[in-house]
Amino acid sequence: MKVHLLRRIAILVLLSFSIPVNASVFDENLRLEYRVEFINQTTYYQLRNDTLLNPDSKLTSFPKWKNKLYKDVSINLTYKEWLKLVVKSRPTWTINNEEESSLKNYVDDAYVDIKLKNPIFLTIGKENIQEGVGLSYNPTDFLSEGKDVDYSQREEERKQDREGNYLVRFESIGDKITFSCIVAPKIDNLQKESPRYQMRLYSLVGDTDVTFSYFHGRHSKLGLNLSGIVGSNTELHTEIGLTKGSEREFLRKKREVGPPNSGIYEYEAYNPSDKGDIFVRSIIGGHYTSANKTNLIVEYFFNEDGYSKSEWDVFIEMVKDASSNFKSPPAGFPQGIFKENLRIANSLMTFRSLRKNYLFFRLSNPELFNYYDSQLSLLLNVDDGSCVVMPSVDYKRFKNLVLRFGVDWFCGDSQSEFGLVPRDTELQLEVKYFF
Amino acid sequence: MRKAAFLPLLLILIASNTFSLTPAKILERIDQIRAPGDTFVFDLKITYKKEKEDIIQKFTVRVKDADKSLVKFTYPEANKGRLFLMVGNNMWIYIPGTRRPIRISPQQRLLGQISNGDVARVVFSLNYNAKLLGEEKIGESQCIKLELTPKSEQATYSRILLWAEIKSFNPIKAEFYTASGKLLKTAFYKGYAEVLGKERPLVLEIYDELRKGEYSIMEYSNMKVADTPKAFFQKTYLKHIR
Numbered sequence: 239m240k241v242h243l244l245r246r247i248a249i250l251v252l253l254s255f256s257i258p259v260n261a262s263v264f265d266e267n268l269r270l271e272y273r274v275e276f277i278n279q280t281t282y283y284q285l286r287n288d289t290l291l292n293p294d295s296k297l298t299s300f301p302k303w304k305n306k307l308y309k310d311v312s313i314n315l316t317y318k319e320w321l322k323l324v325v326k327s328r329p330t331w332t333i334n335n336e337e338e339s340s341l342k343n344y345v346d347d348a349y350v351d352i353k354l355k356n357p358i359f360l361t362i363g364k365e366n367i368q369e370g371v372g373l374s375y376n377p378t379d380f381l382s383e384g385k386d387v388d389y390s391q392r393e394e395e396r397k398q399d400r401e402g403n404y405l406v407r408f409e410s411i412g413d414k415i416t417f418s419c420i421v422a423p424k425i426d427n428l429q430k431e432s433p434r435y436q437m438r439l440y441s442l443v444g445d446t447d448v449t450f451s452y453f454h455g456r457h458s459k460l461g462l463n464l465s466g467i468v469g470s471n472t473e474l475h476t477e478i479g480l481t482k483g484s485e486r487e488f489l490r491k492k493r494e495v496g497p498p499n500s501g502i503y504e505y506e507a508y509n510p511s512d513k514g515d516i517f518v519r520s521i522i523g524g525h526y527t528s529a530n531k532t533n534l535i536v537e538y539f540f541n542e543d544g545y546s547k548s549e550w551d552v553f554i555e556m557v558k559d560a561s562s563n564f565k566s567p568p569a570g571f572p573q574g575i576f577k578e579n580l581r582i583a584n585s586l587m588t589f590r591s592l593r594k595n596y597l598f599f600r601l602s603n604p605e606l607f608n609y610y611d612s613q614l615s616l617l618l619n620v621d622d623g624s625c626v627v628m629p630s631v632d633y634k635r636f637k638n639l640v641l642r643f644g645v646d647w648f649c650g651d652s653q654s655e656f657g658l659v660p661r662d663t664e665l666q667l668e669v670k671y672f673f
Numbered sequence: 674m675r676k677a678a679f680l681p682l683l684l685i686l687i688a689s690n691t692f693s694l695t696p697a698k699i700l701e702r703i704d705q706i707r708a709p710g711d712t713f714v715f716d717l718k719i720t721y722k723k724e725k726e727d728i729i730q731k732f733t734v735r736v737k738d739a740d741k742s743l744v745k746f747t748y749p750e751a752n753k754g755r756l757f758l759m760v761g762n763n764m765w766i767y768i769p770g771t772r773r774p775i776r777i778s779p780q781q782r783l784l785g786q787i788s789n790g791d792v793a794r795v796v797f798s799l800n801y802n803a804k805l806l807g808e809e810k811i812g813e814s815q816c817i818k819l820e821l822t823p824k825s826e827q828a829t830y831s832r833i834l835l836w837a838e839i840k841s842f843n844p845i846k847a848e849f850y851t852a853s854g855k856l857l858k859t860a861f862y863k864g865y866a867e868v869l870g871k872e873r874p875l876v877l878e879i880y881d882e883l884r885k886g887e888y889s890i891m892e893y894s895n896m897k898v899a900d901t902p903k904a905f906f907q908k909t910y911l912k913h914i915r
Contacts, residue, residue, distance in 0.1 A: 269915070271754065312769070314754075316915045351913060357904035359913050368772040398770040409909070416909035440909055445763055445827070447776060447908065465776045467762065469826045470790075473778050527778055529851045530883060608723055638751070672751055 267318045275310040275672040281390060284663035290554070290652055291584050292660055293561045297577060298584075300660050301334035310399065322351040326366075328399060346402050357411035366402035367420070369438075369451065370477050371465045374598035374617060375539040375591065377479030377519035378461030380453040381405075381422060381436055389590070390646065390666050392630065393600075393615070404429045416440040432456055458482045473525040481517045484510055486543050487586050489556050495575060502563070502571055505556065505579040507586055517543040523598070531605055537598040544594040547621065554653045557583050592655050595620035609635040624650025624657050630666075642668040696803035696819060702842040703819075703835070704796035709869040711739040715896040716747075719787055721889045732792065735901040742793035743905055745914075756911050759793035762800075762827035767911040774908045779829040787879065787889050790829035797821055797835070800828040811845045814838045830857070844874060856882045868896050 282303045288294050308330035315323040326347040333339040349363025366385075370376030373393045381403055387396040404425055409418040420436040422429065434455035441448050449463040459482070465475035488510060491503035523537030545553065560583065564576035590596075597620055602613035611632035618625040630644030646664040650657035694702070714735050721728040731748035746755035756767040758774065765774040766789075779790035794800065801821035809818050814836075821833040832850040837843060844862040851857050864876030877891040904910050 273750070273753070319915050322913075322915055353913070356902065357907070357910060357913075366772060370773075371776070394771060398772070409913075411904055411907050411910050411913075413903065413907075416907065418909075442760070442763065442908070445761065447763075467764075467776065467778050467827055470779045470823075470829050470831075473776050475776070525778070529855070529857055637749075 269316045271312075271314040271316075273312045273672070275670055277306075277308055277310065277668060277670045279306045279390070279666060279668045280304075281306075282665045283661040284665075285661050286659075289658055289660055290557045290561045291580060291587070291658055293565050293580075297564065297580050299336075301336055301338070304332060304334045306330060306332045320353040324349055324351065324365075344399070344401050346400060348402075359407075359409045359411075361405070361407040361409070364402040364404050365407070366397070366400050367405075368397045368400075369449075369461070369463075371447070371463045371475040372477045372521040372523060372537060372539065373535060373600075374523075374537050375519075375521045375596070376477065377521060377539075377541075378449075378451060378459075378463055378477050380451065380455070380459050380461065380479070381420065381434060390644065390664065392613070403434075414441055457485065471527045475524070476520065476522040478518065478520040481519070481543065482515075484515065484517055484543055486510070486545070488549065489553055489583055489586060491556070496571060502568065502575065503579075504575060505560065505582050507582050519543065531603055533600070533602045533604075535598070535600040535602075539596050539598070541591050541594055541596075544592055546594065550593065550622070553583075553586075587658065589655060589659060590617065590626075593619055593621040609633055619650070619655045622650065622654040624648075624654035626656050638672055640670040642666070642670070644668070696805045697798065699805070699817065699837070699842065700798045700801070700803040700819060700821070700835075703837050703844050704798050706841075706843055706871060706873055708736070708739070708795045709871070709873070709896060710898055712737050712898065712900055713896060714899045714901070716894045717792065718892040718894070719792075719889055720892070721787075721887075723887060734792065735899075735905065736795065737901050737903070737906060739796060740799055741906040743901065744792055756914060757789065757793065758906065758908060758911060759789070760906055760908075762825060764789055764793070765908050765911070772912070774911050779827060787891065788829050791879075791891070794829075797833070800824055801833060806834075808839065809836060811836050814845050815840075816845055841872070843872065858882055864892070869898065
């Protein structure tokens with residue numbers, strides 16, 4: 239009953255404001271631009287029946303399919319060239335095979351951009367700021383780290399639909415240098431993170447883009463971005479982020495339970511006490527375009543804050559213990575202890591940057607057989623050999639309509655990063671209609 | 674009869690005047706026909722002719738100091754709001770959704786046979802050195818033939834052959850080659866009309882030599898001399914453009 243009610247509300251909300259107006263000019267001083275996209279995304283998951291983190295699929299159940307219907311609404315209202323109001327929101331309705339349904343409106347942007355004096359700008363409101371020059375990894379995207387992204391999207395699209403931060407930004411654009419300063423305060427009920435500050439300097443040095451940034455929040459961070467062109471068809475980029483203190487969490491034995499020397503432990507997650515240490519995260523890569531429009535992107539990224547081999551081995555051994563005890567609890571011990579241990583282990587899984595060394599490849603052609611925007615991407619965990627293979631194709635034959643079919647294959651042995659993912663295949667069909 | 678007698682003399686005079694110019698000067702004269710100055714604005718429509726349908730894109734292009742270009746996508750709706758910036762040899766594209774300007778290479782394609790560099794850069798002399806190869810007849814026009822080679826590695830093409838009418842320097846045809854020497858595309862300059870005091874080609878037909886049968890048409894309109902604020906040509910300014 240609740241699902242039916244939500245369905246009705248969802249459809250009502252999603253279909254509201256669907257007047258096909260995409261640009262209007264009220265008069266010379268006031269200009270409105272309006273853009274709407276309807277997206278329906280259906281994802282089918284081929285689940286793994288038995289993983290170390292979810293033995294015999296008994297710890298938790300994952301949906302076999304999910305449908306996400308959302309409307310991406312962008313509004314730009316400009317007044318007399320000095321004031322711009324930007325709103326981007328995504329009312330989203332999701333439902334899965336277990337009839338779990340949710341309706342939520344995500345606000346990515348809702349800010350005013352004021353031209354104080356050409357070229358000095360003041361921005362106030364909620365904004366999804368995206369920093370960095372890498373495609374598969376952005377170690378200098380400090381402000382929005384930790385915000386949810388949709389990994390089923392292509393790499394360049396993932397951070398477009400992401401909730402923004404409430405902030406005030408001052409930006410001065412000089413002939414040689416652009417300076418910007420951002421304050422993202424803590425706001426009751428709206429922004430729970432501790433106050434964050436960021437300063438950023440940008441300059442074109444010779445033919446190289448150079449961006450330097452300093453971030454102060456829960457951790458202090460420094461960032462450097464460089465990008466440039468070699469020849470007429472190759473773009474090269476690198477991005478380096480230094481973080482004071484570790485942000486990773488480990489699994490450890492909290493205390494022994496049962497009789498002395500039982501060998502049964504409760505686990506806990508903990509942040510190591512190496513707060514003074516500096517951790518390097520970096521990416522280096524290039525984008526080559528051939529004469530027939532084929533693009534090759536290769537990137538290597540390094541996350542010093544990821545698990546080393548010895549740390550990973552310790553983690554896996556603990557998970558193996560918890561997993562086997564969960565399947566067959568030792569006499570006198572309730573299964574709940576091991577269930578909780580596995581739940582904590584699951585909470586540490588930040589797939590795609592768990593370990594230290596990764597390689598990313600993408601081969602793409604935006605006009606294969608005229609109408610097919612196709613690509614084949616691969617993210618390889620160099621430390622354990624596991625990988626995710628991501629082919630996808632967009633069919634663009636119709637005006638205002640794009641059909642996408644994509645697959646994610648997670649490959650690797652049961653003790654590797656991508657071997658621990660609870661599904662081995664994701665099939666996705668997306669229909670996008672825009673006006 | 675007298676007129677006929679003067680004609681060879683006139684041609685000799687024109688030819689001697691042409692060949693008294695250095696190839697670089699000839700190229701500058703050709704560029705002056707395509708661009709009305711160093712700082713100007715124009716609208717551009719690109720039609721990509723495919724087997725069964727046409728794909729159309731429209732842009733407004735602002736050029737400043739000859740080497741800076743700002744291209745605003747105005748059609749279709751899906752691309753509206755996109756901006757493409759070229760400063761010297763550097764290029765960025767700003768897609769409102771992506772929130773950050775992305776560096777791109779000149780070779781990356783905009784639509785059909787058209788590369789980014791074709792849209793943003795109207796003139797050749799900024800990026801290419803010229804060498805005079807001689808004379809050839811293209812259709813009814815007696816033309817000089819120039820070979821253009823890149824001044825730097827960032828130029829979009831490794832070699833261009835350019836034909837321009839001897840008497841007027843009106844560009845007639847160009848061939849664009851890859852580094853391996855393969856002919857990539859052939860362009861024909863058409864639709865000559867008087868704009869800002871000169872006959873200028875307002876239509877450019879570009880034929881794909883790799884995908885035979887496909888071609889694109891670039892149509893220039895509303896060309897006028899107008900200045901654009903300097904700040905517009907900064908990468909960081911793109912997201913503030915109204």
